[in-house]
Structures are given as structure tokens and as C-alpha cells.
Amino acid sequence: MSYKTRLGLLMTVDSIIVMFSIYVGYWMLSASSEMVPTVIVASSVALLISHHIFAYYFKLYQRVWQYASIQELSAIFKAITLSIVVVGIMLLIAYQGLFIRTLLVTWMLHILLIGASRFSWRLYRDSKVTMRTDKKRTLVIGAGNGGTMVARQLKQSEMSELEPVAFVDDDRSKHNLEIMGCPVVGETDLIPELVEDKNIEHIVIAIPSMSKKELNTVFEKCSETKVKTQIMPAIEDIMSGRVSVNQVRDVQVEDLLGREPVELDVDTISNKLTGKTIMVTGAGGSIGSEVCRQICRFSPGKIILLGHGENSIYGIDMELKVKFPDITVEPEIADVQDRERIFDVMEKYEPDVVYHAAAHKHVPLMERNPHEAVKNNVIGTKNVAEAADAYDVSSFVMVSTDKAVNPTSVMGSTKRIAEMVVQHMDTISDTKFVAVRFGNVLGSRGSVIPLFKKQIEAGGPVTVTHPEMTRYFMTIPEASRLVLQAGSLAEGGEVFVLDMGEPVRIVDLAKNLIRLSGFTEEDIKIKYSGMRPGEKLFEELLGKDEVHEEQIYPMIYRGKTPPVDMDVIYHFTEMFESYTVKNLRDRTLDLAHFNMEERHLSLVK
Structure with a gap:
């Protein structure tokens, strides 16, 4: 009509x-x-x-x-x-x-x-609406607005395989009432018993306001039932039209390990980025590419994607040009170790802000290839930082890691040296140099999550190095947003530390992934393989002499860092660069013994 x-x-x-x-x-x-x-x-x-x-x-x-x-x-x-x-x-x-x-x-x-x-x-x-007889009896967790939306859409959808039959909610005033013809039968603590009594075949969690801690508690109860558990889409996805209410999705590990989102100071970040020329090194990596996506939301005039891998740079280049057609995107294939090339790119674009995310980060691999860690993480950072100084970049933000605190690995040591280079550059340059330090990022390349998922798909076992191994975790978008926020707060010389929340035991992460994949620990075994070279049992975000207890912004701390003896650092880098690659292959780079208090490095045969 x-x-x-x-x-x-x-x-x-x-x-x-x-x-x-x-x-x-x-x-x-x-x-x-x-x-x-x-x-x-x-x-x-x-x-x-x-x-x-x-x-x-x-x-x-x-x-x-x-x-x-x-x-x-x-x-x-x-x-x-x-x-x-x-x-x-x-x-x-x-x-x-x-x-x-x-x-x-x-x-x-x-x-x-x-x-x-x-x-x-x-x-x-x-x-x-034709009622299908093969629909799965579904328990909806949450008898509020979210649960009502889900129940209504599932009942009205001819295509849905789910049929709501009951609600559970911790609000006792709703008990014994009916919503959309379905009774509110009890509290979330009773989920295992109710699943059995009501012959429940499916569970949908529909409380958008639920905190991550509460979600973990509810999911633990659901896991006891061995019934498939899903969650309603995020409200912002529903309102934007990307998904409909009845398109429930599987619970992701990010849902269980993430924290509550922090509102960004949009005005401050916009002043730094809107209409400006921004360069991101390592733009094809998991962190670098997400930093690019977040930057483009603030409408920069131009963004330079600098990276060594042509496929990854091609991918983020195409993505940004489609999503943000009004922004000029310039892909540049370059290696941060190539000093002359980095200076040429910096001279060509004269960026206002540089986000330095290019780095080698895999701990065991860097233990086997220490010279490559130094070349990329130390020499590469030094090249980009000095080029930024030479061409009057306003702000330089380096992405660092918690492994730079009291480092026991080559990777951690090189990242700490890179932090020191950045701190020193701030003292001799008009450019504001800062570093942002955070822990493990969920889903990033080389992280434990993809490895565990592959092992589960293969039928196990899931390998965990030590039963007490703990790590801090953060989602890629969250880390990238906070990197931008920390950069906007820079006064120069700081090492910002992102609040990573509570540390998570790796074995608990493995157990969650097994349950989320629809298996039990009887189906997929967990095997302890022993700690790898350079690994710590517990990670730290700040050393004892670096702690500033007050937050300068929600989830962002400013670390106090000890004085930097750059004579030692420059002596080390000059000595390193004087050796040929052939000589380096015959030597062991003893960065794990880098002592922060005495500030010395040793290169031993």
C-alpha cells in the first residue's frame, strides 16, 4: 500500500x-x-x-x-x-x-x-505470527525493559528458534507476576533448579545495565546447567540499527573480563585531533589499527598509516577509506628501523601528533631474537622520536607495556629503554613526549585468547604455563581510547599507566573460554606446560618508586619514573649499531639484567 x-x-x-x-x-x-x-x-x-x-x-x-x-x-x-x-x-x-x-x-x-x-x-x-512447535524453551534473565524487549521480539518473530517461557530477576517485587505471558519465577541464584524444573533448553541474559562482576556471577550459575547461554545485543547496537533485539549473541570472554566503559573527554581529544595531521606507526597492528579507527572518529584532516607489513596496512587503509570517506588517509610502507626513510616520511607530512605503536611484543620470540627486539623497540623508537623532534611535531605518544616494569625479559627491557628514550627527548625538545603503559589486550595478535580458541577447536588440551600465572587484561577499543585520552592530557615527560582492573588468572580465563565454547573441563583438558623464558608469574603496572596513587582521569594514572642516565643509553645504542648483524648473531644480548636503579646495561659474549 x-x-x-x-x-x-x-x-x-x-x-x-x-x-x-x-x-x-x-x-x-x-x-x-x-x-x-x-x-x-x-x-x-x-x-x-x-x-x-x-x-x-x-x-x-x-x-x-x-x-x-x-x-x-x-x-x-x-x-x-x-x-x-x-x-x-x-x-x-x-x-x-x-x-x-x-x-x-x-x-x-x-x-x-x-x-x-x-x-x-x-x-x-x-x-x-505462526507459532513454530520446534522452538526451544527459553529462560530470560532480567524482567526489566531489556528482558521485555527480548521476550516481545522473540515471540513475534517467525524466524526465531527461541520461545520465552519464564523470567528470572533479583527484584522480588516482580516475582509471581507475568510479562508477555511469561511468569517471573525467581532469582538468579535459582537458575540451575529452574532450568531443570521448567525443562529449559536455552538461556538469554537480558540486563543491559548489569556490571561485569554481576555478569560473571550470573554466567557462573548458567554454566552449572550446561544449557547454551546467550546475551542480548548492546543497546547502542540496537538503537543504531546494526542489529535487532532478537539477534542474541554468544557471551564473549570480553563480556566477562572487560570493565565498565569510561566516558572520554571528547572536547579535549577533539582539540588535539580534529582537523590535524596524525601519524600512527605500527598502524597495521591490532593496537595501531584500533588507534586509527578511534582517531578517525574525531575527524582529523589527514591520517598517515605507517607500517612495515603491506597486507595489514592495505587492510586498515581500505577500511578507513570506506568508513571515513571525508578523511584523507595516506598509507606509507616503512620500517621504523630505517632512520632515513622515517625522516623522509616525517618531512613529507609534518604531522601534528604521532602515535608510536610499532613494536615487537612477543616475549618468547624476543628471548630467541634479542637483536631484533633492540632494533625495533629501541632503535626504531629512537628514530621516530628524533624525527618528530626534528620536524616540530606537537605531541608524541608511545604505546608501552606493563612488562617494562622491573623487566625480566628482553621485550620488557627494550620497552623500558624506549620509555627512557622518550622521557629524555622531552627534556631536550619542544615536542611533548609521553608514554602510555598497559597490560595484555584481549584478542590482539599473539595474545593468549586466539591460541586457546584454536586449541579448543582442535579438541584440546588447552595449555597454561602455570596454575598461578596472572595477567591484566583490557579490550582493544578500550585500550586505544584511553591511549588517545592519555595523549590529550600530556604535559610532557609522563609515563601514563592505564588502570587495568583486577588481575585475572590465566587458568580461569581458559576455563571461561572452554565453557563459552559449549564444553566442560571433562571435554577439554587443561595442561600445564611450565613457564617460558622471560615470563613473570605476576605482572606489575608500576614499580615501587613510580606510584602516584591519585588518578588524573578515570582509569589513568601518572607514574613517577626515576631519573634517566642517557649517557648509558646512548652508549648502548651506539655500541649496538656498531656491530654488524653477523656479529650480533654470535652474541647474547643480556637485557634481562638491565638494573633500573643502577642504570646500566651489559652486552656480554
């Missing part, structure tokens, strides 16, 4: 209802039959005109009535009430009478018939 046809039909139906309502009202209650013809004609014309005016104003002709709800009912009430008020005023002026009882009956009939004409569309639609 076209819009014009639909509009004409609705206006015709409304006109008939208006005429019928006012005639019946006068016929039932008018005291003087002599007044009826004159008053009816005048009142009908006034009510008809005012009804169509207010119906148009409140968009009664534009609404999709097959999805009618309280909002549509409210619009009907307002339009009809105001129409009756207009007619009452006209009668008072023209006939010195208000006919209150007659107008009241007319108002009631008007609302009843208009409402029935509209909501009958929804009743017809709901009655046409």
Missing part, C-alpha cells in the same frame, strides 16, 4: 469515526432536540477540522500501527483531547453552552474507536 493510499484510507476512517462519535453523543444526551441539527453540523465541522489538524501534528497518519505501543496511545489521547477542547471553546462562544456531558461521551467514543482502528492493525499482525 502506497503512502498516499494509506493516508487517504486513514483520513476517511477517522472522518467517519468523528461524525459517528459526535452524532451518538448528541443523540444520547442532548436535552433539546431542536438544537440538534444546528449544533451537530457546527460541532461536526469543527471537530473534523481540529481532529485532522492535531492528527497531523501528532503524526497519527505517519506511524506504523502494526508496532503500536504506549507512545502511540499517548499521541491518540493528546490529539483527540485537544480536538474536543477546541469544539468546546467553539460551542461556548457560538452557543453560550458547553454541553459537557455530550462532549465527554463524544471524547470517550472518539478515543475508543480511533484507538481500536489503530491497534487492530497490531492485533491482526500478532495473530498472523
